[in-house]
Amino acid sequence: MHARTPKHFVLEERLERYADFIEPAPQDYAGRWAEACYPLGGTTAAGGAAGAGRFREVHLDLGCGKGAFTVESARREPDVLFLGMDGEPLCMAYAGGLAAKSxxxxxxxxxxxxxxxxxxxxPGELSRIYLNFPTPFPRKRQARRRLTDATCLMEYRRILAPDGTLxxxxxxxxxxxxxxxxxxxAGYQVLWTSEDARADFPNEPTxxxxxxxxxxxxxVFALEATPGPEPAHFSPTPQRGLVEYLPQDLEKLDYVPLGMEATVWNMRNREAKLWAKGHKGSGTAGGVEKAN
Structure with a gap:
């Protein structure tokens, strides 16, 4: 989702002000994040040694938005390096400001x-990848843009440690x-799932x-998975619209996921029109049978 620029917010000025906390060329650090970002003096911000001049682990918040989850997670685990990645400049401006103030x-x-x-x-550099509320891209033709498409999951296998998690x-x-x-x-093993993560993990950063x-x-639906044996003959899965995963009875849908409002509205309108067309002049029972 695109963030909106508030009034009097000068994006270029913010990006320049917080440039020390924003890396525009992360490929230059591939393979050495844990050492390159380790603070001078050999201790973490909490004052405890994390190893021989390196962080214990590297975690990535992929699609980090404005960075609140990334910063709070870093606060709780000072011996872990937290990297937030996002391609939206406005999000980076906000995130850099949060990092600076923290x-x-x-x-x-x-x-x-x-x-x-x-x-x-x-390869194997990341111990964990977080995908917090990624854009769902509900339409079939958008399927490959989903960060949890099997082709993307196969890519993550390359940079996750063997015991790393998603x-x-x-x-x-x-x-x-x-x-x-x-x-x-994509050959992952699901470690746990939750259909109400806020209740199951009330102390998680938000x-x-x-x-x-x-x-x-x-x-909030949540899960954690780890790479299992790699598929011997992987091929991309068929592109599917998320409408296929909606309940047949849309009246039972008490919450419409963000990004699917128009789809659900159109489907409900279509059902109502079909019901009305079948119901007209045919009696209630006939109308319902025809609509179903």
Whole structure:
């Protein structure tokens, strides 16, 4: 989703002001993030040694938005390097400002297209990839743009450590169900799932975006997976629209996932028109049977 530029917000000035916290060429650090970003003096921001001049692990928040989740996660684990990646300049301006104000030495933001993520890291360099509320791209022709499409998941295998993990959070049950199928196609092992992550993990870091969704009645679906044996003969899965994962009875849909409002509205209108056409002059029972 594209962030809106507020009034009197000068994007170029903000990006320049927080340039120390935003890396525009992450490919230059591939293979050496844990050492290159380690603070001078040999200790983490919390004052504890994390190893011989390197962070214990490197975690990536892919599609980090304005960076609130990334910064709060970094605050909680000072011996882990947290990298937030997003291609939206406005998000980078906000995220850089958060990093600057935090005073943390274990958080950096990468101004980079998430679909080129493998260019920024060496094989096995990441211990975890977070996908927090990625754009669902509900239409069939957009399927390859989803960050949980099997082709993307195969790319993540290259940069995840053998015991690394991938975590997804989304308000979209259709995207959640789609992702479970794509993980299987890409040879991942699902470690756990949750259909109400806010209740199951109440102490997890959140962002303003997640809080707004929750205020609108959204439940958060989540899962964690790790690479299993690589498929011997992988081929991209067929492109599918997320409409295939909606319930047949749309009246039972008490929350419409962000990005699918127009689709659901159109489907409900179509059902209403079909019902009205079948109901007219044929009696209630005949109308219902025809609409179904």
């Amino acid at each position: 005073g943390l030495e274990n958080v950096v933001f990468l101004a980079w297209d998430g679909h080129r993520v493998t260019e920024a890291f060496a 975590r997804l959070k989304t308000d979209s049950r259709p995207l959640y169900l789609f992702t479970l199928e794509e993980l299987d196609a 962002s303003g975006y997640e809080e707004r969704l929750a205020a609108n009645g959204a439940k």
